[in-house]
Amino acid sequence: MSKAKATSIDIAHLAGVSQATVSRALRGSPLVSEETRERIRAAAEQLRYKVDKNASNLRLQHSGTLALLLFEDPTTDGSNINPFFLSMLGSITRACAHQGYDLLVSFQQFSTDWHADYADSKKADGIILLGYGDYLAYLDRLEKLVAIGTRFVRWGAVLPDQPGVSVGCDNFSGGQAVARHFIEQGCHRIAFLGDASSHYPEFFERYRGYAEALQQAGLDVDQTLQVDAESTQMCGHTAMSELLGRGVAFDAVFAASDLIAIGAMRALAEHGYKVPAEVPVAGFDDIPMARFASPPLTTVLQDTRSAGEVLVDSLLRMIRGEPAQSMMLPVKLMVRQSSVRPA
Amino acid sequence: MSKAKATSIDIAHLAGVSQATVSRALRGSPLVSEETRERIRAAAEQLRYKVDKNASNLRLQHSGTLALLLFEDPTTDGSNINPFFLSMLGSITRACAHQGYDLLVSFQQFSTDWHADYADSKKADGIILLGYGDYLAYLDRLEKLVAIGTRFVRWGAVLPDQPGVSVGCDNFSGGQAVARHFIEQGCHRIAFLGDASSHYPEFFERYRGYAEALQQAGLDVDQTLQVDAESTQMCGHTAMSELLGRGVAFDAVFAASDLIAIGAMRALAEHGYKVPAEVPVAGFDDIPMARFASPPLTTVLQDTRSAGEVLVDSLLRMIRGEPAQSMMLPVKLMVRQSSVRPA
DNA sequence: CTGAAAGCGCTTACAG
DNA sequence: CTGAAAGCGCTTACAG
CATH class of the missing domain: 1.10.260.40 (lambda repressor-like DNA-binding domains)
Known part of the structure; x- marks a missing residue:
């Protein structure tokens, strides 16, 4: 040519x-x-x-590239990526560009043996891990990564004694804020839609914040008000239907993610409930569609922009051999119509 | 370590x-x-x-990597990527993974001298170009790419005599379908919100389809019903306000993109107009938030999933030295509440 | 300030 | 079926 x-x-x-x-x-x-x-x-x-970057990188023994590994829960339908991750991806891409690094993006099946391929093959100097899934199953992989000296940061719950460096938002405070917001409006029986176990520590932290707020207000934490759900609209729809089927009384719904909330609102509508007049609802994440939901969804904003920057900065620090610590980012309650009962 | x-x-x-x-x-x-x-x-x-991929690639003289260049119009606020591109990115990522290629993602300022850096430096075997912007300004860059033999495909309007290989959806038919849908409901004065010039050929094709449908129905194509707008909610809001300010009568609004439509609907609401009862509205793209808009937005689905596959397949074909042609993908009108007047 | 030379870690003709 | 050798295109100590 x-x-x-x-x-x-x-x-x-x-x-x-x-x-x-x-x-x-x-x-x-x-x-x-x-x-x-x-x-x-x-x-x-x-x-x-x-x-020629291949020659240059070979000689220099580095790649000027970071890899983003996106895990998706295999139980989702696979056709669409969670919009929250998509916006994280956007912000990470930007942050990399800022720092003069290229970004390799890859989807990983949760089952595959992904650990460190990118780093070992020198395609990337470091790895960013993003995605939900069973945390406990994933833990020993993280430990292996640490053991072989791979540089990586992960997005997720920031807990004590985790292997490697984690960056996440303050899920606990977010959960607390939502529960308090409902309590202030006189709600006493607030349902929680989402997994609440150490397998899904982000959701679990949100749940713990919620439970803490209830207890501080002298309210019971009723197990029958919690329904497991992963972060999809379909799961939200199913979980809401399940809750309605239980026949227990509730006066507000806190969904562990916006997708769950949107699915739940649809289920509520199908059953003839009015949101927020009869049932106020709140979500978590503040994905773009939250403000366009009907009614606009109250939720907890995770600042993806700074999240991307912090992830990239931390990783670059590790690559340079500087110390890097796990970090928890603040969240912000975004009150919109879905959670506010008309006066 | x-x-x-x-x-x-x-x-x-x-x-x-x-x-x-x-x-x-x-x-x-x-x-x-x-x-x-x-x-x-x-x-x-x-x-x-x-x-070691660097060594291997150096020896093999290829990279097993594709680069995705995302152009964003510098006039947007820069904080959030157009959700349509985000979902294209998702599908391209998947398609690459399927083919065993890595994907390098990069944002480009429209102004920078981006052409072919990725290919020249052997970081990627080929390039996917994605993004709006002034097409005419962009044309000679494409020609330069062709001239130096860079393998690339672009997403965008598929027109005769374009340099290189383009993949896009059938914008003309999409525009036609929307206009006909309005006409069937008895609308006669359908406004068009979006740029309608050869600088923005995708919008222009949608406009041409719309104009064609009007003419076929024996209706006038009234220039005062067209307002320029780029693909952001803010522009949609502004354009709608501008149209209302003109004081010309209209009985439907066709926005050239969903973001424009959502911004326009907000402006309509602010001015006290009911959608769809008083003004039916439709958009284009079917971004995830379209179905959650209030009311749910009628729009034209661009199948991002197959778009990503076609883009990657075409590029890989070019890389292998096989012939590849431009291709137009079918669209589908998604009728939702926003465009249907209550009976 | 500049050049000759070694070497980064592979892949693949060439010879056996 | 296997090994010794050349070479992909750089970067940088070493010598001048």
Whole structure:
């Protein structure tokens, strides 16, 4: 199609210098005279020369690339990615660009033996782990990663004694804020839709915050008001139907994620309940569609923008051999119509 | 942290063979006896060996990687990526994984001199171009890409005589379908919100489809019913306000994208108009939040899933040196509440 | 300030 | 079926 790509030798010939000098000039070494450098730059431009990254990386023993591994729970229908992760992906991409790193994106089946392939094969200098799934099943993989010295950060619940570095939001406070918001409006029997066990620590923290708020208000934490659900609309719909089927009284619904909340609202509507007049509802995440739900969904904002920056910064710090710690990001209750009973 | 990564030489020593044989065995060459191969596989596993991609790629002169360049219009607020592109990104990622390719994701300022850096530097074997922006300004870059033999596909309007390979949906038919849907309900003065010039060919095709449907129905195409807007909610809001300010009569609104439609619906609500009772509205794209808009938004589905597959397949075909052509994907009108006047 | 040379870790003709 | 050797295109100590 077009003649083969120019190499540094071609530039050297054109500029009348050695190949080594071309490399130095282009990498900005101070050992090259301005005059020579200019000549080389011109030659490089003329031949549309670009440093071969494979050769350069091989020599430098690094890649200038970060890998983002997106885990998806295999139980989801697989056709659409959770919008929360998509927006994390957007912010991580931006943060990488800012730092001059490339970002390799990959979906992983939770079952595959993914650990460290990217790092071991030198395709990436470090790894960002993103996604839900059974945390306990995932834990020993993390430990293995730490053991072999792979640099990685993960997004998720930030708990004591975790392997590696984690970045997550303050799920506990978020759960607390939602529960308090309902309690302030006089709700006493607040249902919780979402898994609440150490298998899903993010949801569990939200649940713990919710339970704490109830107890502080002198309210019971009633197990029959909790229904397991993973983060999809369908699960939300199912869980809500399940709750309605139980026949227990409740006066508010706290869904562990926005997708669950949206599914739950649909179930409520199908059963003839009015949100928020009869049942106030709140979610968690503040995905883009939350504000466009009907009614607009009260939720807890996870700031994906700063989350992406913190993830990338922490990882880069580890790559440079600097210390990096786990970090918990603040959340913010976004009160919208779905949770506010008309006066 | 941990000892240096194992190389093929380490494996060779361990397995008692030459380094060349290790390479052959691991690449599945038939020139290696099963017995030897097994021994090597075991040694590799024991040392947790992974082929160094930089070395391998350098030798093989390819990268096994595709680059996705996401252009964003610099006039948007920059904090959030268009959800439509996000879902394209999701589907492209999946398609790449399917084909065993890695995906490098990068945001590009429309102004930067992006062309072919990824390909020239051998970081990627081919490029996928995604994003709006002034098409005319972008055209000569495409031509340059073609000239230097870069393999790429772009998502966008599929027009005659375009440089390179394009994949896009049938915007014309989509626009036509929306207009007809309104006309069937007796609407005569359908406003169009969105740019309608060759600078934005996707919107323009939608507009042309709309105009064609009007003419076929014997209706006027009234220029005062068209308002420029880029694909953001804010622009939609502004455009709708502008239209209302003009004081011209209209009985339906066709927004060139869902984001525009959602912004327009908010403006309509602020001005006291009921959708769809007083003004039916439709959008384009079918982004996830469309069905959760209030009322749920009638729109034109672009099948991002197959779009991603077609983009990746076409690019891979080009990389293999096979012929690849531009392709137009079918669309589907999704009728929801926002466009249907109550009887 | 510049050049000759070694070497990063692979893959694959070439020879056996 | 296996090994010795060349070479992919860089970067950087070493020598001048």
